[in-house]
Amino acid sequence: MTNEYTLYIEGLMNALRTAESEEKKRYNNAIDIEDMAEATSVTIDARGKILKLRKWIEQLQSMHNEIKNIR
Numbered sequence: 001m002t003n004e005y006t007l008y009i010e011g012l013m014n015a016l017r018t019a020e021s022e023e024k025k026r027y028n029n030a031i032d033i034e035d036m037a038e039a040t041s042v043t044i045d046a047r048g049k050i051l052k053l054r055k056w057i058e059q060l061q062s063m064h065n066e067i068k069n070i071r
Contacts, residue, residue, distance in 0.1 A: 002070050009064045013057055020053040 027046035033039035 002067050005067050006064060009060050009067070013060050013064070016053050016057050016060070020050055020057070023049045023053065 023046045027043055027050065030039045030042040030046065033042060
């Protein structure tokens, strides 16, 4: 059963890493937005999401490590 949980957690972490990568692209592409207010808004939003995603990945990694140690 622990192997099943680790697979779920690994899948979720991969999905979150993909989402983080997409937000990084969005953040970096904001440089091309001509309207400074909009560009700032996009970078702030993307940065907030990146930080949340990193936090969730870190928490899942911790859970993943604990579950692996149960074996």
